[in-house]
Amino acid sequence: MSGALSRRNFLRGRFAARRPLLRPPWAVAEADFAHLCSRCGDCGGACPTRIIVAGDGGYPTLDFGRGECSFCTACVAACPSGALQRQAEQPPWSLQATIGDSCLARQRVECRVCGDLCAAAAIRFVPQRGGPSLPLLDAARCTGCGACVAPCPVRAIVVAEVRDAC
Template sequence: MSDASRRNFLRGRVATHAAQPRPPWARPEADFVARCTQCGDCARICPTGVIRRGDGGYPTVDFLHGECTFCGECVSRCEPQALLRGNADDAPWALRASIADNCIARHQVECRVCGDQCAENAIRFLPRIGGTANPTLDSERCTGCGACVAPCPVGAISVT
């Protein structure tokens, strides 16, 4: 562990950052914070710009700025291996999308924007008699990529 990382670890930043989504293939939070030197290399290399500098300088993922394509560039770039993909089939994270009740399609306004963005077909629109089709999210298909988040006109989608 570097001196900078050790100082941050001892300052107790583990608990305060636990709720922030980390970049894909991040180690468990305590280990991640202990290793991450806040160098920003993962954010600079990310081709979609989804990695941002979060509280305390630690990288976090903000889907309002982009989606994750799971290209793995951030992992390859992380020298202290705070991001680590041990095996090719290791899951990048447990993040999944969810749709809140302010979705306008649930209030009689036609909208299928999120479904159009989802390459995994995880968002299906179920027809309703006498109403607009409702989006339903299949969490088995959802990869948590976040492509549906920014395009939603009312910010109804979160990935947690």
């Protein structure tokens, strides 16, 4: 086995052993992703919001600190390897936002930034006695677009796979 190949397999083994990273929308199952993705970077180059970055081993991952996914499908169209594939009616992913305890409103400081920016109206604010209204996330509405992540002044929002969300 060549040095380059063994390094590639090592990276893939390490990659598979870790908790899944956030992949671009319409990525194939994580178990297949490392075998199909050639790490060409074409998806990242096509993304208008520049949220696809090179992650561990050079494989594409998402950085919602840079912006949101508009579900434009440009990354899928640009992918030459089949690592991103969109079937008809297939949802882009199972990502969802969660709001952590560092949320300003939960710390009794008025803030409604996330609710103002959520195009899906997945965050509403519930009045509470003696303090600011609290954000409540409607999981059924949340698309996992990440638009609420970067604008949150305290970065209290995390977007993760539904099964990993806490």
